[in-house]
Amino acid sequence: MTHALRIAQLEKTFGSQRVLDGVSFDVPKGSIMGLLGPNGAGKSTLIRSIMGIVEPDAGTIELSGQPWSRERVRSIGYLPEERGLYRDMKVGEQAVYFARLKGMDRTDAIGALKSWFERLEVEGWWDKKVSDISKGMAQKIQFICTVVHGPELLILDEPLSGFDPINARRIVDEVRALAASGTTILLSTHDMPSVERLCDSVVLLNRGQVVLSGGADDLRESGWSGEQEVVFRGNDIAFTNALGTLAHLDGIEADAVAGTRKAAIRLRDSEQPGQVLQALGSAVDILEFVKVRPTMESLFIQAVERAGTPTPTAS
């Protein structure tokens, strides 16, 4: 399988602080990968290394199967977390400038930008100064500047910060559309719901090391420890008796409007869901029996807590 991005044994040390410690992972072409990690985990240094802003001490970076080069980096769409615009410049003029820095000629840049401005409904702001537009509007302009040159690889660092829920959804839709059209996306964020909604795979960094990686569904599946949600009609005591020792009961809630009960249970390691369902079905009227997989947030917290070792330092 061809990879849009391949990181192998990347290392970077600032002073005595080892910020990247043998980081390795692949981003398959056309996929969306979430780059997660607590503050100070090394995400920004990793992204800056990919973008050639920081020079790694060791390791390799490949782009589309080719060794890293500045020319290839220029084709990457990069939306940094720390981002801004020139306040005194007009919006359109500024967007053309950034597109030109990405190698587009002026005419192509204007054509592509006009199309994106219409798509995100900001075409009326072309001739306005940045100082006259809202923060949310500026965020949209920055997103457009990142994608206007049609990059094969897109690196988005906290792309939804500063957006209201409606515009955040808009951007999520655009990111999905870009992925559907074949763009590979590396998404660095602390917003776990957006990771669940968007990412095919994730890589979790902690203190400069990869502590968790894999397909988003696979990780949630492998992190499942028997949680089930059972919606039923019937008697709580009958339900509890039927459950017996097959599973642990975490609690039961009543839904007064629907006239139903909702129980949270955790299966014993050896039990199969079918056996539990059969036992409960004989005691109460089962409406739903749903597997509750862990959220990305809980996986994140667990992995970080597990990896809570002292900060590695350069030898």
Next chain:
Amino acid sequence: MKGGLIGAVIAREWRTRVFKRSFLLGTLLMPLVSVGFIALTVVLSRSSDTRNLVLVEDMPGLITRLDAESGQFVPRCPGCFPERENHAYHFVREAPADSVWQADGYTALVEFDESVLQNKAGYVVYKSSPGMQAKRWMERDLSRAMEHAKVLSSTELNWEAYQRLKFDLNLVDREVSEEGRRTRGGGEEVRGFVGFIFSALLFLVLAVYGGLIMRSVVEEKSNRVVEVLIAAVRPEELLLGKVIGMGAVALTQIVAWCVLSTAGFSAFQFVFDSGMLSGSGVPGPGEVPADLLTVMAENEATSILLDIDWPLMAISTILYFVGGYLLYGSLYAAIGSSVQSEQEGQGMVFPLTMPLLFAYVFGIQAMENPDMVAFDWLSWFPLTSPVIMLIRVAVGVPLWELGLSIALLLLTARGVLWIAGRAYRHGVLAGDAQTGWKLIWQWMRGHGG
């Protein structure tokens, strides 16, 4: 591609500044002020806005005679009193009381007696001063009339022969150069002054535009544009684009100043020479044609402008601007990359301006004494040469020295640009509050995060 990217950075720097109202205002104001200064000096010296009617009281009858036909006193030497548009004479033997001649419309009364031929002194009486130019005309015209009278009183001379024999020697300066060639010489102080004006302007431009570069770098750090830029362009390329872009703005302003000043001066010259300004029109008999250049040459304040090798000055100014600007601009940018605010940067800029300031102050001394040995050395030293050498160029400098100085400056500028690029690369992404020359020095050596 690389050139295209740097070109885009240069174009942005240029466009965003040149089309600003403040830039246009500054660009228009400077030539307006300089041409206005010349025009005002010339026009005021001509006192052309007031008509002088001078009553000359020739009590001893030295320079006038009674014209039987008109019954008026007329000069014995009519050619000594040329016709001028705003300056005329009327002659009497005995002047009326002051209040009377003033009431008759005279602006001044000149009176002298027999002793004038010995002590060469008379009086000019007025209510309001007729002006320097009018006074010079009166002195010149009456002196010639007196000379005429003295010649006529001599049995050995006649006026025509005296005029033919009269001889004014004009010594034109020529200096022997190191190569043994004769070059224009003399007037060192005057030309040194003009060179100093240029060096002071260059000092100002280097300091102002260096400050602008620093502000621009700080702005990109604070508005967080820099990370996007550096992802597309190498820090060294971005720095180069920035320095060249801002330099192009400065050069645009300098060229605009030159073009507008020349155009303004030519327009003034046309108006002046065509006689549209009062007092500058058709010359009277015996009077030197009053074209602007002649008037300027006669005027002490403006004559210095005609005594300069302008093409060499222009080329040298541009070359020293380019070299000095690359040298100082890149250092200003390195400082900008190491600070979080403009105010913080101002504190760090001071040591950088010291060599410039020293050169400027030394330039004042050198203007009066261009033969100092230190003057030569400082005109080769790259940190001071942009300011000092322009004074030497105006005064006169061997071409090999000029070439050496420019080559040293450009080479140093290239080296400093490279070193400053390293500091810029580290500094521009450093988000912490740690600043200082020590840190910049570490970055220049390639250390630090």
